[in-house]
Amino acid sequence: MSDHDDTISSRISPSCPPETQRVLTAAWAHDVAAVKKLLDTPGKASAQDPTTGETPLHAAIRSCGPPSEEDDDPADLDAAKKTVYELLLWGGIWNDVDDKNETPGCVARRLGRIELYNLCVEAGVRAEMLFGLMEGYEELGSGGEEEEEDDMEIVEMDADDEMVVVVGEDGDEAPELVNIEANGQNPTTGEEKEEEDAAEQEQEQEQEEGETRFQPPKSDTETDVNSEAYLRSKLTYSDGKLVDDDGNGVMMAWETDIMRQSVDALLPAKEPGKRILNIGFGMGIIDTMFAETVPSRHHIIEAHDGVLEHISSPASKFSSSWEENGPAPGAYKVYRGKWQEVCRQLLEEGQLYDAIYFDTFGEDYAQLRMFFTEFIPGLLDSEGKFGFFNGLGADRSICYDVYTKVAELHLTDAGLDVDWKVIDVDMSHLAEAGKGEWEGVKRRYWTLDKYRLPTCTFLG
Ligand SMILES: C[S@@+](CC[C@H](N)C(=O)[O-])C[C@H]1O[C@@H](n2cnc3c(N)ncnc32)[C@H](O)[C@@H]1O
Known part of the structure; x- marks a missing residue:
């Protein structure tokens, strides 16, 4: 039995600002036309309910609930996919976590919504590939120096998959980006980045090129591990x-x-x-x-x-x-x-x-x-x-x-x-x-x- 309350009343809080409420509600209802209209302002696709952390992506996925042969309407699933697609196109963040430490993809996986989960994975891949491209560009410009727990197998690993890099219409906004350390170190959301900038700057001075360039969702007990500090540790x-x-x-x-x-x-x-x-x-x-x-x-x-x-x-x-x-x-x-x-x-x-x-x-x-x-x-x-x-x-x-x-x-x-x-x-x-x-x-x-x-x- 899941201890998640996925009802709209628990996810869109009464204290949520009306503008955010509107986009969350439209995403929850898979009202693609309303969502499109509401996304005309930058940042709307990634707006979060301040109490629950619900984003429009969470809402669009969560409202589907688990698959049910009796209740599932193919038209609604199609609308859900279109909503998710639209939100991602307009800067919806694939790895933002809510108050239950779930990304939209985690919600899709928990509910067994494989197609929606795969859309989130694809968005994550695009974001990280774009990050890699941007990083390469920055390095060239800097003077030429050297630089959960079940058994579902969901992602198609077909090497022939085509990559499409999607950016906002003005082309200047990168999706939320993550970086994951090679020995399983946890990712943090970009949202947490600002709070940690000061600590990070200190770490960065100690680091060699290119390390620890990102932060993912964090647990209370976790701290960043960085190479230089690790190599000095006992x-x-x-x-x-x-x-x-x-x-x-x-x-x-x-x-x-x-x-x-x-x-x-x-x-x-x-x-x-x-x-x-x-x-x-x-x-x-x-x-x-x-x-x-x-x-x-x-x-x-x-x-x-x-x-x-x-x-x-x-x-x-x-x-x-x-x-x-x-x-x-x-x-x-x-x-x-x-x-x-x-x-x-x-x-x-x-x-x-x-x-x-x-x-x-x-x-x-x-x-x-x-x-x-x-x-x-x-x-x-x-x-x-x-x-x-x-x-x-x-x-x-x-x-x-x-x-x-x-x-x-x-x-x-x-x-x-x-x-x-x-x-x-x-x-x-x-x-x-x-x-x-x-x-x-x-x-x-x-x-x-x-x-x-x-x-x-x-x-x-
Ligand atoms: C996860 S352990 C390797 C475990 C190993 N595969 C085994 O079977 O026991 C990682 C090792 O990499 C070493 N290490 C970390 N950074 C390194 C670096 N830049 N160059 C060489 N070794 C490094 C660590 O000190 C540590 O001993």
Whole structure:
């Protein structure tokens, strides 16, 4: 039984300003003509009831209720789709959250309104692709420097999907944009951005190019993780997890099956003698599995002093004796530093790998994209395979679906074909924040029972 009250009287509050009430009511009724008329003023499509956080997109989706064979009128569903489409066209924000921490897409998914959910996903993909384009433009202009929890499978992952970038009629307003950190760090709404600007500016000064460019819906306990602060933090290895001094889970033992299946995908035949590069040691789970295949080259890149200390300890499999006992000098090696620097060195040395895995922490999607766009073409053998930990937006289905698609489009741009294998995640000990596997971990960064495992190869 849902604890959501989806009635109009609970969602459009009596204290809602009349202008916002009008657009919310028209969207709720799927009155496309009235909606169009009311959207003539900028900002109307994203107006929010100040008490419930209801936006016109929430209203248009929520009023459909769950599908019902008896009551569903195809004409009304059609009107709902048109309303949603119109709202998105006029700047409706796909990832604004209401007072129940639901985006319009979350409401559609909860209600089982798949077509409406997919419209929200598509809007998210367009927004993020447009953001990527704008970011690229800004970089060129800056002087040429380097720069929820059910089992519905909803999003069409067909790589032939056409992308259409939609902007407001005057072409100068970008949709609300999000960015999702590569190890499942949560997105925040743009609305929260202003409030956090001061804190962020401070962080930004400490950061390298392009990091932490966005904020998504936040829980009370959450704080932003950024790479520089993370790399300075004190780490603790304990009880099947690695946490930083803020209690963020850097790596957790429940991901072992994902690591196992990633190795299986990258090295299906497990032949010895392969050349392997792993970025991000963490708990050494995947490196232990890679080592078992007896590679001819096994390079690890790790930047955190605490992790490097752990690697050097006599109990570690990857201490100096592992390096010394490699099949050739330098064949087994832990590179101490950030991949952003070490990979340049590897490129200069002309190193090539059969399998490359990327799983860092505290870095955003822009870093992952930079890795596969700028480094994979030079480091991966033409027949090689590249994989990464796909934790983008994994605390919210819609964000996960948006980022799967965005990553796929960017991978294609980078000349890579991606195969997604959907694997089950055992949620029995992961279902509740602060409990089970999450005990002692500040934020539940994974909430989904399916993981999309990417395996990338060069196109053609
Ligand atoms: C999620 S853990 C990797 C877990 C690993 N896949 C395993 O199986 O245990 C992420 C690791 O990336 C490292 N890291 C974060 N940023 C990095 C960077 N820029 N360069 C190299 N390593 C980085 C972290 O210190 C951490 O050890």
